[in-house]
Amino acid sequence: xxxxxxxxxxxxxxxxxxxxxxxxxxxxxxxxxxxxxxxxxxxxxxxxxxxxxxxxxxxxxxxxxxxxxxxxxxxxxxxxxxxxxxxxxxxxxxxxxxxxxxxxxxxxxxxxxxxxxxxxxxxxxxxxxxxxxxxxxxxxxxxxxxxxxxxxxxxxxxxxxxxxxxxxxxxxxxxxxxxxxxxxxxxxxxxxxxxxxxxxxxxxxxxxxxxxxxxxxxxxxxxxxxxxxxxxxxxxxxxxxxxxxxxxxxxxxxxxxxxxxxxxxxxxxxxxxxxxxxxxxxxxxxxxxxxxxxxxxxxxxxxxxxxxxxxxxxxxxxxxxxxxxxxxxxxxxxxxxxxxxxxxxxxxxxxxxxxxxxxxxxxxxxxxxxxxxxxxxxxxxxxxxxxxxxxxxxxxxxxxxxxxxxxxxxxxxxxxxxxxxxxxxxxxxxxxxxxxxxxxxxxxxxxxxxxxxxxxxxxxxxxxxxxxxxxxxxxxxxxxxxxxxxxxxxxxxxxxxxxxxxxxxxxxxxxxxxxxxxxxxxxxxxxxxxxxxxxxxxxxxxxxxxxxxxxxxxxxxxxxxxxxxxxxxxxxxxxxxxxxxxxxxxxxxxxxxxxxxxxxxxxxxxxxxxxxxxxxxxxxxx
Numbered sequence: 001x002x003x004x005x006x007x008x009x010x011x012x013x014x015x016x017x018x019x020x021x022x023x024x025x026x027x028x029x030x031x032x033x034x035x036x037x038x039x040x041x042x043x044x045x046x047x048x049x050x051x052x053x054x055x056x057x058x059x060x061x062x063x064x065x066x067x068x069x070x071x072x073x074x075x076x077x078x079x080x081x082x083x084x085x086x087x088x089x090x091x092x093x094x095x096x097x098x099x100x101x102x103x104x105x106x107x108x109x110x111x112x113x114x115x116x117x118x119x120x121x122x123x124x125x126x127x128x129x130x131x132x133x134x135x136x137x138x139x140x141x142x143x144x145x146x147x148x149x150x151x152x153x154x155x156x157x158x159x160x161x162x163x164x165x166x167x168x169x170x171x172x173x174x175x176x177x178x179x180x181x182x183x184x185x186x187x188x189x190x191x192x193x194x195x196x197x198x199x200x201x202x203x204x205x206x207x208x209x210x211x212x213x214x215x216x217x218x219x220x221x222x223x224x225x226x227x228x229x230x231x232x233x234x235x236x237x238x239x240x241x242x243x244x245x246x247x248x249x250x251x252x253x254x255x256x257x258x259x260x261x262x263x264x265x266x267x268x269x270x271x272x273x274x275x276x277x278x279x280x281x282x283x284x285x286x287x288x289x290x291x292x293x294x295x296x297x298x299x300x301x302x303x304x305x306x307x308x309x310x311x312x313x314x315x316x317x318x319x320x321x322x323x324x325x326x327x328x329x330x331x332x333x334x335x336x337x338x339x340x341x342x343x344x345x346x347x348x349x350x351x352x353x354x355x356x357x358x359x360x361x362x363x364x365x366x367x368x369x370x371x372x373x374x375x376x377x378x379x380x381x382x383x384x385x386x387x388x389x390x391x392x393x394x395x396x397x398x399x400x401x402x403x404x405x406x407x408x409x410x411x412x413x414x415x416x417x418x419x420x421x422x423x424x425x426x427x428x429x430x431x432x433x434x435x436x437x438x439x440x441x442x443x444x445x446x447x448x449x450x451x452x453x454x455x456x457x458x459x460x461x462x463x464x465x466x467x468x469x470x471x472x473x474x475x476x477x478x479x480x481x482x483x484x485x486x487x488x489x490x491x492x493x494x495x496x497x498x499x500x501x502x503x504x505x506x507x508x509x510x511x512x513x514x515x516x517x518x519x520x521x522x523x524x525x526x527x528x529x530x531x532x533x534x535x536x537x538x539x540x541x542x543x544x545x546x547x548x549x550x551x552x553x554x555x556x557x558x559x560x561x562x563x564x565x566x567x568x569x570x571x572x573x574x575x576x577x578x579x580x581x582x583x584x585x586x587x588x589x590x591x592x593x594x595x596x597x598x599x600x601x602x603x604x605x606x607x608x609x610x611x612x613x614x615x616x617x618x619x620x621x622x
Contacts, residue, residue: 026091027055027060027088027089027090028054028055028056028057028089029051029052029084029085029086029089030051030052031049031051031081032050032051033049033050035104036048036049037106038097038122038123038126039122040100040115040119040123041118042118044100044105044106045105045106046097046098046099046100046105046106046107046119046123047097047103047104048075048096049075049076049081049084049095049096050093051094051095051096052088052093052094052132053088053089053090053091053092053093059132061132063132063134064091064092064132064133064134065092065134065136065137065138065161065342066092066095066127066128066130066133066134066136066137066138067092067093067094067138067139067140068094068097068123068124068138069083069084069095069097069139069140069141069145069148070096070097070098070099070119070120070123070139070141070145070148070152071097071098071102071141071144071145071148072098072099072102072109072144073102073144073145074200075097075098075103076103080096083140083334083335084096086335087339087342090343092346093127093130095123095127097123099116099119100115100116100119108236109236109237110236110239111193111240112147112170112173112178112258114151114259115258116147116148116152116257116258117151117154117257117258120148121152121155123152124137124159124160125159128159135159136159136161136346137157137159137160138160138163138164138342139162139163139164140164140338141168143166143167143311143312143437146167146168146283147168147170149163149164149168149169150163150165150170150290151258153268153271154257154264154267154268156268157269160269160271161272161345161346162273162341162342162346163271163272163273163274164274164276164338164341164342165273165276165287165290166277166314167277167278167282167287167312167314168283169261169275169283169287170259170260170261170283170286171261171262171285171287171289172259172260172261172262172263172286172289173254173259173260174254174259174537175285175286176282176283176285177286178244178259179248180527181527181528181529181530181554182248182529182532182533182537183501183529183581183583184244184245184590184591185436185438185580186222186578186579186580186581187219187431187436187438187439187440187578187579188282188439189438190218190439191438192438192439193237193240193241194210194214194230194439195215197210197231197233197234197237198211203233206233209230209233213230215439216454218230219454219578222581223245223591224238224242224245224591226238242591245581245590245591246589246592248533248540248589248590248591249538249539249540250537250538251538261286262289265293265297268297268298270299271300272301272302272345273294273300273302273303274303274304275287275288275290275291275302275303275304276306276307276314277306277307277309278306278308278313278314279306279308279309279319279364279524279525279556279557279559280308280310280311280320280433280434280442280443280444281309281311281435281437282311282435282436282437283311284306284435284556284557285554285556285557287306288304288306288389288557291303291304292389303356303357303358303359303360306360306361306559307328307330307362308324308362308364308381309328310437310442311442312437314329314330314333314334315330315334316328316329317329318374318376318443319442319443319444320433320441320442320444320445321377321443321444322376322378322379322445322522323367323379324362324364324379324381325378325380325381327362327381327383328362328381339351340353341353357387358387359388359389360384360385360386361383361384361385361386361484362381362383362559363382363383363384363484363559363560363561364380364524364558364559364560364561365508365560365563366382366561366563366622367379367380367381369510369513369516369520370513371515371516377446377510377515377516377520377522379444379522381561382621382622384484389485391484391485391616391618393618393619394484394616394617395616395618396614396615396616396617397615397616398411398612398613398614398615399474399570399612399613400412400605400610401472401570401572401605401611402472403415403605403606405471405472405473406472406473406474407472407473407474407569407570407613408474411607411612412605412606412607412610413607414607415606415607415608416606416609417605417606418602418603418605418606419602419603419605420602420603421468421469421573421574421601421603422467422468422598422599422601423468423500423573423574423575423585423598423600423601424468424598425575425583425585425596425597425598426596427468428455428575428582429463429466429468429469429574429575430449430453430454430455430456430463431454431455431576431577431578431579432445432446432447432450432453432456433445433523434523434525434526434576434579435525435526440453441453444523444524445522446462446516446520446521446522447462447463447464447522447523447571448460449461449462449463454577455577455578462518463521464571466573468573469571469573470571470603471570471571472569472570472572472605473507473509473567473568474567474569475567476511476564476565476567477562477564477565477568479564480561480563480564481561481615481617482560482561482562482617482620483558483560483561483562483615483616483617484557484559484560484618485557485616485618486554486557486616487525487556487557487614487616488552488553488613489527489552489554489555489570489611489612489613489614490550490551490552490611490612490613490614491504491529491550491551491553491572491603491611492548492550492551492610492611493548493551493601493604493611494543494546494548494602494604495543495585495599495600495601495602496545496546496599496600497545497585497587497597497599497601498542498543498544498585498586498587499530499532499542499543499583499586499587500531500543500574500583500585500599500601501528501530501575501580501582501583502528502551502553502572502573502574503526503527503529503553503571503572503573503574504526504528504553504571504572504613505523505525505555505570505576506526506555506558506568506569506570506613507521507524507569507571508521508522508524508566508568508569509521509522509569511565511566511567524558524560525555525556525557525558526555527553527554527555527556528553528576528580529551530583530590531543531549531551531583534549534550534551542587548604548609557616568615570613572603574601582596584596584597
């Protein structure tokens, strides 16, 4: 997959540079065994490589704690083998495993398969019984490498002692990452399937097919039909993708171990964990949910770390076309950072981890907005340490939508004002950055169309000029406003259709400047709601055309200083494509529609129906 290759390459470079720059390791590292086939409870055998610390080429004789990563991206990849050698050279037995049905492992692969949890449990306990291992296993990994940690922890294996979850561990796949508010995360899930199938297929015909049939070509061909799309060459891939697309109600499928953590918090292992993500990561919301949900139920130390990063971008100071300054990267990331954590919780050393704040957040937005040498807008920011989420002392402040397109803390005084726009599924609003991963550019961007963004058309005007984007914004701010925490949009709306979507996007509007003469409309966070799921994720309810309904949209939390002279802006629309699939407006079963119709969608913003956004305003610590 193109996007996954980019992320992996960046992580490889970071690990190699980190290992080179850090102090001399006390041991050598040897690949002790490769392709050991470990039996799972159902008889399927999974392939694992084991690295051990050594002196003069001979492995150490004493029992040592174990570090494990289970991955669908190949255990022999350069980046992962570098990580394994680094940890082994610092006194750990290190195991890396291909997950079920991937590369050297037996079985059939299915994404977010619940057997990942049982496979993780069985692997941990198998490792703990090795003659040179302690019954003390820690896990690490990013993205799917974090999912496999969470999955194992849900079954509470006795030998699992700590986790470093970086940008992964699905809180609830129906709400985030796979679906969102009922809509399907098209760009992420279809892009991943196309890319991974092409990357690991041993069939040259399949590789050639997927090189020709790019995922971008198939975005416009949705919905996929069984046997009539490129994924049909691998039924296990096609089956799980089609189930994600068509299984739209929040039912038992979405509560299974592999795709949900919220439903399994109570039985999760009570062990130290650090939950890491970025404001522009696809797991931003889920990471915070997991930290809060588990902290309420468990006593072991738990930490939350949020930076201004895209997926896999912990070592970068930028996200998209915006830079946050050198302070935005993590000191010692990734090698020393992980080592300090594991040395403390697996070896009992005082490494400073014991003094970490429970919550550490990067607040974006203290920069001056100049254009840096890479052509990025310098947005800046700073770190703040906290003890509670939401932050203690937060003022949840409602900003109301008004008929004159203003955004004010004063509610509408009278009337039943409204704004109607035409939503055409055949001409959706293009995705210009955001908090996701996959085949699309993620991060912060000026919200205007560009040839690099799918669906953009010349002359590449700002999204705010589109007739299907309704804009509400404040006057230029007279003082800085710091927003840190959860975001909620309450929308009163109606439609001429029985089903449609509504989207909301929070934007920091830079005024025109020498470096950016047209200003810069910087996206912070956004989300979507599919109307049929406005009342419940478990039950579909179509609308009566023309009737006013209440919609709640919950973008990912964010942390940003809206500086004096900037504007706070909210964009309301009905599409964000191809991040999300388009709603055909017909009310047909999702993922199976045959046609589309246009919808006249109306936003109400009068006294009777005061649509608004609620922002968490905090006192600055700068």
